[in-house]
Amino acid sequence: MDEAQENGNNIHELAFSIRGDWLVKNNLYDPETRMIDQNKLKHAEQEVAKTLINKGFNLPLGEDENDVVWFGVIHQDTDHLNMHLWFAKKSRETRAEMLKQEGKYKGQPIGVIPLEVIEQAKRQFRKQLMSSQELRRHQEILKGVGGFKNEIVETASDNLLNDRHAKAIKKIYDALPQDMKGRWQVGNAHLTAGKGKMAKANQLTNQLLDDLFDKELKPEYEGFKSLAQEYDAINIEDQGVMHKGQRKWSENKEDELRKRLANQLYKHLAQIEDTSLNDIDQQMSELLSHVKKRDKGGNVDRTKIASSPQEKNSPSKPLLNNVKQNPKYIGDQMPVRGGSFNKISCLWRQDIRAEINAERQFLRNQKKAEQEKAQEEYESQISRGM
Incomplete structure (x- = not known):
C-alpha cells in the first residue's frame, strides 16, 4: 500500500454490512453455538475483490496479476457483520484510459468505480453466500x-x-x-x-x-x-x-x-x-355509416322480426339489430383486421421469434460456459489432491 501511494495511485475502500437474521437464514451463522462460516465469507470476499479490480474501471486495475495489492477484513463487533475491502495499483499509472483527461485533476488516476459495478459486486457477494434453498x-x-x-x-x-x-x-x-x-x-x-x-x-x-x-x-x-x-x-x-x-x-x-x-x-x-393506414380511416368511416343506418331502421327491423310467430317462439335467438349485416363487422366492434394490421402482426411475430431464439441461444451458451467452468474447477481440485 505504501508503494502504491508513493506512485500516486488511489487506495480504494468498500464496505459491506450483513444483518444477523440474513446470516442465520442462509446457514452462515448458528446463534446457539455462535459460530460463523468464516471460510464461505472469505471466498465470497475474494470473488468480490476480483470483480471490482478487473471490472470496476475502463481496464483491469493492475497491468498484471502482481500489480495489485488488496486485503479484506471481516469483523463482528457491531450490530451487523461488516466486511471491508482495500485495494490499489502498485506501479505508477501511465495508461490513458485509466487517467483523467481534463479538469482540475487531469493526469491523475481515475478514482470512481461506477455504481452499477458496485451493485453487481453486491449481488455477486449475496449470491455467493446464499444457501441453496x-x-x-x-x-x-x-x-x-x-x-x-x-x-x-x-x-x-x-x-x-x-x-x-x-x-x-x-x-x-x-x-x-x-x-x-x-x-x-x-x-x-x-x-x-x-x-x-x-x-x-x-x-x-x-x-x-x-x-x-x-x-x-x-x-x-x-x-x-x-x-x-x-x-x-x-x-x-x-x-x-x-x-x-x-x-x-x-x-x-x-x-x-x-x-x-x-x-x-x-x-x-x-x-x-x-x-396503408388509410384503410383504418376507411373502416371507421364505414362503421359509423353502418351504425347510423342501423339506428335509423332499427325499430322497423325489430318490429318485423318480432312480429314473426316463429321468432317469438324461439328464445334461443336474440332480436337482431341489423338484418342485412355486413360480414366485415361483428356487432358494434371495429371491422375485422385490415391489411395494415396483418402486416404489422406478421412483422411483430417475426421479430419476437428472432428475439426468443437469440435469448435461448444466449442461455445455452451461458449454461455451457458454467459447465466448462465447473469441470475446470473439478480438474484443478483433483490435480491438487483435494
Missing part, C-alpha cells in the same frame, strides 16, 4: 417472472392488433411525430412522462397497454406483477428497507415490459406506409 427460491421467482413476460410479449401482437384496439392505434399513429419517423422510441423517459415530442404517443400507448392488461392479458399481467412484487419482498429481506425515491425491482421490470411493447409497436408502425 434461498438461491432456488430466488431462481424460481425470477423464472416465473420471465415466463409471464415472455408469454405477454409473444401473444401481444394477436391481442393488441385486433379490431377492438384499431381506433386507439390509429390515434397513436396520428400522435407520433412524423419528422422522427424511423426513430420512434420511448427512450429513457417513462411512458407517462409529459415532455418531449413522443409524450402524447407514449401516453396513448400506455393507456392502450392498460386496457390490454385489464382485459385480453389480465391473467398473465396479474401473474407477472404478483411474482415481481414477491421479489421486491425478497430484496427487502436481503438488502434492508429501500431508500426514499428508490424504485422497486417490480416497477423497473414493468417499465421494461411496457417500453418493449411500445417500441415494438412504434417500430412496426414506422414500416407501414402512410397510405
Whole structure:
C-alpha cells in the first residue's frame, strides 16, 4: 500500500454490512453455538475483490496479476457483520484510459468505480453466500417472472392488433411525430412522462397497454406483477428497507415490459406506409355509416322480426339489430383486421421469434460456459489432491 501511494495511485475502500437474521437464514451463522462460516465469507470476499479490480474501471486495475495489492477484513463487533475491502495499483499509472483527461485533476488516476459495478459486486457477494434453498427460491421467482413476460410479449401482437384496439392505434399513429419517423422510441423517459415530442404517443400507448392488461392479458399481467412484487419482498429481506425515491425491482421490470411493447409497436408502425393506414380511416368511416343506418331502421327491423310467430317462439335467438349485416363487422366492434394490421402482426411475430431464439441461444451458451467452468474447477481440485 505504501508503494502504491508513493506512485500516486488511489487506495480504494468498500464496505459491506450483513444483518444477523440474513446470516442465520442462509446457514452462515448458528446463534446457539455462535459460530460463523468464516471460510464461505472469505471466498465470497475474494470473488468480490476480483470483480471490482478487473471490472470496476475502463481496464483491469493492475497491468498484471502482481500489480495489485488488496486485503479484506471481516469483523463482528457491531450490530451487523461488516466486511471491508482495500485495494490499489502498485506501479505508477501511465495508461490513458485509466487517467483523467481534463479538469482540475487531469493526469491523475481515475478514482470512481461506477455504481452499477458496485451493485453487481453486491449481488455477486449475496449470491455467493446464499444457501441453496434461498438461491432456488430466488431462481424460481425470477423464472416465473420471465415466463409471464415472455408469454405477454409473444401473444401481444394477436391481442393488441385486433379490431377492438384499431381506433386507439390509429390515434397513436396520428400522435407520433412524423419528422422522427424511423426513430420512434420511448427512450429513457417513462411512458407517462409529459415532455418531449413522443409524450402524447407514449401516453396513448400506455393507456392502450392498460386496457390490454385489464382485459385480453389480465391473467398473465396479474401473474407477472404478483411474482415481481414477491421479489421486491425478497430484496427487502436481503438488502434492508429501500431508500426514499428508490424504485422497486417490480416497477423497473414493468417499465421494461411496457417500453418493449411500445417500441415494438412504434417500430412496426414506422414500416407501414402512410397510405396503408388509410384503410383504418376507411373502416371507421364505414362503421359509423353502418351504425347510423342501423339506428335509423332499427325499430322497423325489430318490429318485423318480432312480429314473426316463429321468432317469438324461439328464445334461443336474440332480436337482431341489423338484418342485412355486413360480414366485415361483428356487432358494434371495429371491422375485422385490415391489411395494415396483418402486416404489422406478421412483422411483430417475426421479430419476437428472432428475439426468443437469440435469448435461448444466449442461455445455452451461458449454461455451457458454467459447465466448462465447473469441470475446470473439478480438474484443478483433483490435480491438487483435494
